[in-house]
Amino acid sequence: MQFAVIGNPITHSLSPLLHNSAFRTLGIKGYYGRYCLDNSENFSTLTSLKLKGANVTIPYKETAFSHCDEVFGIAKQIQAVNTLVFKENKLLGYNTDALGFYQCIEKFQFKNALILGAGGSAKAVACILKDKGITTTILNRSKERLESFIALGFQCSTYDNFFKQESYDIIINTTPSGLIQNSLPLEESKLKALLEDSKLAFDLIYGIQTPFLNLAKNLHIPTQDGKMMLINQAILAFEIFMDSLGITYHKNNLISSMQNAL
Numbered sequence: 001m002q003f004a005v006i007g008n009p010i011t012h013s014l015s016p017l018l019h020n021s022a023f024r025t026l027g028i029k030g031y032y033g034r035y036c037l038d039n040s041e042n043f044s045t046l047t048s049l050k051l052k053g054a055n056v057t058i059p060y061k062e063t064a065f066s067h068c069d070e071v072f073g074i075a076k077q078i079q080a081v082n083t084l085v086f087k088e089n090k091l092l093g094y095n096t097d098a099l100g101f102y103q104c105i106e107k108f109q110f111k112n113a114l115i116l117g118a119g120g121s122a123k124a125v126a127c128i129l130k131d132k133g134i135t136t137t138i139l140n141r142s143k144e145r146l147e148s149f150i151a152l153g154f155q156c157s158t159y160d161n162f163f164k165q166e167s168y169d170i171i172i173n174t175t176p177s178g179l180i181q182n183s184l185p186l187e188e189s190k191l192k193a194l195l196e197d198s199k200l201a202f203d204l205i206y207g208i209q210t211p212f213l214n215l216a217k218n219l220h221i222p223t224q225d226g227k228m229m230l231i232n233q234a235i236l237a238f239e240i241f242m243d244s245l246g247i248t249y250h251k252n253n254l255i256s257s258m259q260n261a262l
Contacts, residue, residue, distance in 0.1 A: 001030040002050060003241060006064075007057035009180070010036045012207060015055055018234040018258045025257035026249045028242070043067050047086065053241040054084045055234075058176055061097075061120030068093035078127050079148065080120030083237040085244045094240055097121055098128035100233030104224065105202070110134055110169035114194065116185045117174035118145035118156075121204055125172055126154055137168070139186070159186060167197035171216075178203070178210030185212055195219050206230050231258050 019032035081093035118140035201216035
């Protein structure tokens, strides 16, 4: 059985380590690889890979949603998909980013949040925070990307028009800043003013110490990268893959294999 993570860039992805560790531990004959998709126009060619399932990362989560024959759960609200099942010539879509993220922060009982960025991952985070009763503001470079968030009832602003009016318990970077290039997601002076009063700086990027997290650490703000979110969403995705194939497994062994893989 073949599975893969799809995105661009993709060489940094640790998803293969997680899923292949689970396959080995659980004694399931499967292999999970990486696939770099050049552009969204080629998304429909994925069916030729004969995958049983796939995960989708930057920048194709919204593209994946638009190509699905059927979408389930919170993915309908988010309109972004990070988990795909190829079944009976149909493409089925799910979103495990949302719950995977929330599992990382639920112990803190935050009251409000600020999200930097307005892509598919941002929408997953925003929607789960809203569902959990956490007041959420979205901040993005361009106004166009904010329209769908405004339609969902979120407070939104562009970088140029944003002025700090309140403190935020958690500030979440969902942009690729720090991954593609060594940069901050927002002008340093504005970001410092925001971080100084926050309780946690969370970056969805994992595996590297981003400039965003470095800035927060210099201000003595607690930080967290996307490693546990990656593990959480991978466990949820693996469950979807196996359930779609009718394969039984020991859940505790699944969780421990992924947690010990990184």
